Amino acid sequence: MTRYLLFASNLLGFGLTALAFASGGKPWLAAVLLLFAGFWVYASLRRWDWSVTLGLFVAYGFIAAGFLLDLSPALLFPAAFLLLAGWDLSGMQARLRLADPGEDTTPLQVRHLLRLVLTLLVGAGFVWAALTLHLKLSFEWTALLAILVAFGLGRLVSRLLKRA
């Protein structure tokens, strides 16, 4: 299940991004992206694990470039969510390969998928809020928020370092 979903979401993600470029008058960039998608499929079939993360970075690079070129957000945001899901599912698939082939991992996969969908929905909610709600904040509130964000990022980084 995970295997099919990861291929589907990645290909759809690459396809939507390429479509955004093609419809925005950049067909050669779309072609480059599709070529990269072909390479990514090949690398995934060969189980080159490094290609998964490389694919995410390249695809997000294209999406960011798409936003800067004023391409359609209706295509680029779903593509970003699908590519993130595809990258996550690739990791799950790699972990599933370590399990006994005869083992029933379906409950684990279902729970993982549910959490992923919920997380992406929450992420989508934040994106929608960020793009639609425009709050007018005073300088004091902006400064307070900036301090809180810096503090939160600091805690996050320290926690990551502790785990590493």
Next chain:
Amino acid sequence: MSRTFAVTLLTFLLVLCALVFISAPVLALALPLVVYLLVGLWKSPGEVDLQVTRRMSAGRVQLDEAVTVTLNVKNNGAALEEVLLEDVLHENLEVTEGSSRRLVSLPAGGSVAWTYSLRGRRGYYMLHEVRATASDLFGLGRVSSILGTDGQLFILPPVLRLRRVSIRPRRTRVYSGTIPARQGGPGVEFFDVRDYQPGDSSRSINWRVTARHPQGLFSNDYEQERVVDVGIILDGRLRTNEFGSRSIFEHSVMATAALADVFLSTGNRVGLFFYGQQVHWTLPGYGKMQVERILHDLSRLEMGHWQAFTELYIPKNLFPSRSQLVVVSPLVADDFRTMAEFRSKGYAVLIVSPDPVTFEEAGLPGMEVVQLARRMVRMKREAFLRRLRGIGIQVVDWDVSQPFENVAVRELERRQPVLRGGR
């Protein structure tokens, strides 16, 4: 690159890009990544508190015999969303059925048990580690831990059953056995003729001799059969046993096991001396327990880098001179001196030598130059073995492509003549 690091790096790159180009959509693009990262880290496991118990169908098995391992893992800590449990196995062990790994979800207080089968090469294996790698469902926060268990496995060498091995050391022990003791007394084989003693059975009277010497009666005397001290020396030097990626050592181990078994089953006192990665003694002993001790020791022996039998000292309190030494070794020319010293100390020496020439040749291409080299090395080895035989050593040159049982029947079961040379 770890997954957490990858997502974090991508997030920061997007934020940086958004700040540089002052782009709200690019900044918004980072938001799902932040949410993903936070959810993963929020659900990542803290400490892994697992308890493992292991059950094995056997602690000692013969080569090619499978062992069933059952592992039970109990979670004494907080719930683990995803944990990969992996029994850490030695590279010489092979899983034949099931899997040594499980990917499961373990609630607090929950447990999981699974069974798999394994087999492996001769050896002694400690099975005392299970690796647990716990992570959240996104695989971002990972905690690894090695869990301790009890478990050890002896994979013993195969024991070929030989009928008998004929040896004739000069020194025997007091207990009756199967080795001719060169002394008259109760026995089976004719030994001598002596004057009739009152109490001798009338069936023991030698009527032919009595008829020739009418002045008295003469009785047959038989050769006593006793048990003896046998010291088996197993050569585990890499120099003599290893040929490229192939090793003849397993053949030597198999022969040693068979010889120890046959000597002990006929009541003799047997000890084992190993000269390889470690210099190891199995002190002499009798009976089935000694067979077990020797097999256990054989299972854990490994080859080593000793060059010659330079430090080969046989303690006389364990193996008195004139007892039997059995050397299992492919031999190199330098070993002649050591073997001659054994003979000069009065030991009866039997060498079982797995033939390294034919063994090595089997792994080489059949080129003319190889054939020529083989002939030269063969001649050199035959001359060396002839020298050994010349000083009264019984040598069995074993082509390991032939089963050892056949070689033993042909060359070891026949009654040995009293050998010349030495004392």
